[in-house]
Amino acid sequence: MNGYAKVDPASGAKRYGEYRRITKVTWTFGNGTSFQQSLKDGVETMQKLSIPSQPGDHVTLTIEASTDPGSTARGRDAVVISEVAFGRTS
Numbered sequence: 001m002n003g004y005a006k007v008d009p010a011s012g013a014k015r016y017g018e019y020r021r022i023t024k025v026t027w028t029f030g031n032g033t034s035f036q037q038s039l040k041d042g043v044e045t046m047q048k049l050s051i052p053s054q055p056g057d058h059v060t061l062t063i064e065a066s067t068d069p070g071s072t073a074r075g076r077d078a079v080v081i082s083e084v085a086f087g088r089t090s
Contacts, residue, residue, distance in 0.1 A: 001082040005044045016044055018071035020079040024064040030056020041067055046085065
């Protein structure tokens with residue numbers, strides 16, 4: 001889930017737009033195979049990439065591009081990922 005898809009429990013403010021969001025990543029698998037994925041800004045749900053099953057015991061996510069921060073408040077110039085999930089389609 002791209003960005004900081006959380007709500008401030010104290011104020012109720014949505015924090016998604018305050019931080020940088022990823023617009024392009026490269027997934028590299030333990031066997032050396034890599035896949036690029038473009039992410040849509042403003043989508044606060046999981047964005048899927050379908051790839052063939054890959055052998056290996058690790059995956060590296062490389063951030064290739066991100067948006068500018070939405071807030072100039074101290075600490076907001078950061079790229080945030082709320083969730084990464086791997087699954088298998090049936």
